[in-house]
Amino acid sequence: MCGRYTLKTPLDKLVQQFDLTGQSPTLSPNYNVAPTQNVAAVMNGRRLETLRWGLIPSWAKDDSIGARLINARAETVNEKPSFRSAFRRRRCLIPADGFYEWRRLNGGKQPYYITLRGGEPFVFAGIWESWSGAGEDVLSCAIITTRANSLVAEIHERMPVIIPAIAYDDWLDPEIDAHEALALLEPYPADAMDAYLVSTHVNRPANNDERCVKPL
DNA sequence: CCAGACGTTGTT
DNA sequence: GTCTGG
DNA sequence: CCAGACGTTGTT
DNA sequence: GTCTGG
Secondary structure, three states: OOOOEEEOOOHHHHHHHHOOEOOOOOOOOEEEEOOOOEEEEEEOOOEEEEEEEOOOOOOOOOHHHHHOOOEEEOOOOOOOOOOHHHHHHOEEEEEEOEEEEEEEEOOEEEEEEEEEOOOOOEEEEEEEEEEOOOOOOEEEEEEEEEEOOOOHHHOOOEEEOEOOHHHHHHHHOOOOOHHHHHOOOOOOOHHHEEEEEEOHHHHOOOOOOHHHHOEO
């Protein structure tokens, strides 16, 4: 799955890499992006916006459900009531430069840091929703997961969907049909990725520094 | 018809 | 809002 | 994802 | 054990 990631690439590089338009929110390097926090997302029109990680369906009575809807399975995202309308009409790209997965072994857990080979920033496939149950509207999002490729499978059964640059426009286009969007949800090639063991420093969401990504 | 759920992961 | 279960 | 709380009454 | 919060 995907429950933590990093975004430490400077904004000017993201603007260049993802053809961002308009005014972007300010970003500071984040080595430990965690659920319920505000995250940067590329919306249709290539505008960078800030959304809460953990999707709050429009019908939710309160926002607490969002903490549990941090991922949506590619296999069912077009069917589940919580995700279906967002998947069909409100897709986004969530920039990152690495993500963490925990490997279970002999009752323990060790975190690994996974990046693209070369360390370039990339984007997760995301869906977003607007919730107006409290005073102001809350925009929130979820990251879509799929089966792990051969590299990540050594660590965990699932991994986030990474959208290749050639598919950015299609993914963001609300007019493409669900079938076309589903076809983009494939595991990223293992031979284009790297993974290494890191310390449990990253376990604590408040820890946000270089030690999170330091090879063990 | 109305009531109640609506999610993923991992573990058993 | 929409679907499933009773 | 992991970390941390999880309860009431009454007193300071 | 289970739920909430980050």
